Amino acid sequence: MIHVKKIHIKVELGIDFYIHVMEEIGSNFGIQYVPEIYKPSHSDLQWLVRRIERVMKDLKVFPPYVALMLYEWGSIGAFGTPMCGMDKHRKILYLSLQYTTHGGFGIPSEIHEDWILYHELMHGKDVFERRFPSSGPYSQEKYPKMGLITALWHFSIEGRLEKIGKPHKPKERTIQDEHFWLRESVTKDKLQQLCERFWGKEVTYDELTTFLSPS
Numbered sequence: 001m002i003h004v005k006k007i008h009i010k011v012e013l014g015i016d017f018y019i020h021v022m023e024e025i026g027s028n029f030g031i032q033y034v035p036e037i038y039k040p041s042h043s044d045l046q047w048l049v050r051r052i053e054r055v056m057k058d059l060k061v062f063p064p065y066v067a068l069m070l071y072e073w074g075s076i077g078a079f080g081t082p083m084c085g086m087d088k089h090r091k092i093l094y095l096s097l098q099y100t101t102h103g104g105f106g107i108p109s110e111i112h113e114d115w116i117l118y119h120e121l122m123h124g125k126d127v128f129e130r131r132f133p134s135s136g137p138y139s140q141e142k143y144p145k146m147g148l149i150t151a152l153w154h155f156s157i158e159g160r161l162e163k164i165g166k167p168h169k170p171k172e173r174t175i176q177d178e179h180f181w182l183r184e185s186v187t188k189d190k191l192q193q194l195c196e197r198f199w200g201k202e203v204t205y206d207e208l209t210t211f212l213s214p215s
């Protein structure tokens with residue numbers, strides 16, 4: 001594979017990983033893709049980078065370097081779903097996105113497409129501002145509470161986006177979606193209660209872990 005840069009992402013939680021930048025846009029945007037599977041055109045990449053920059057500006061998140069990881073929709077593995085985080089020095093923000101063959105993000109059509117960028121970059125902002133740890137792929141066995149922590153983090157994120165009038169997932173839909181992932185361990189009523197508590201509140205990873213640990 002011919003890449004212009006290989007970036008080692010060292011993290012505080014989970015495992016370190018590498019990003020193979022195939023192309024750079026400007027001086028601070030690197031893009032990883034697998035050209036044999038998905039080769040975006042340069043103009044499509046420029047358009048996507050401008051779109052991401054607009055959302056970063058809107059959310060006031062200005063990392064020194066952004067590594068965009070593009071995958072085909074339906075890819076399996078650690079980056080098979082949208083994800084955003086940073087390296088532990090808060091120098092590189094990584095954002096993984098999955099493209100459908102039609103060029104979209106593969107999200108339900110009733111949700112505005114920009115939502116995915118606002119949602120993911122809010123995760124990135126919380127890591128950048130050190131409310132959450134820098135993380136890479138992790139195992140469920142090692143971090144059994146992460147599903148619930150992520151649900152509470154999502155209540156915080158969507159509610160904060162709602163407060164500032166940005167694209168977000170409505171409260172009911174957020175509870176419904178989190179319940180889908182956690183249905184084995186938490187009732188919908190319990191999630192509803194937790195959502196009321198954390199919706200729109202700025203939280204930290206430490207606050208959430210303390211909140212969830214049995215006293």
Ligand SMILES: [Zn+2]
Pocket residue numbers: 119120123154
């Ligand atoms: Zn999320």
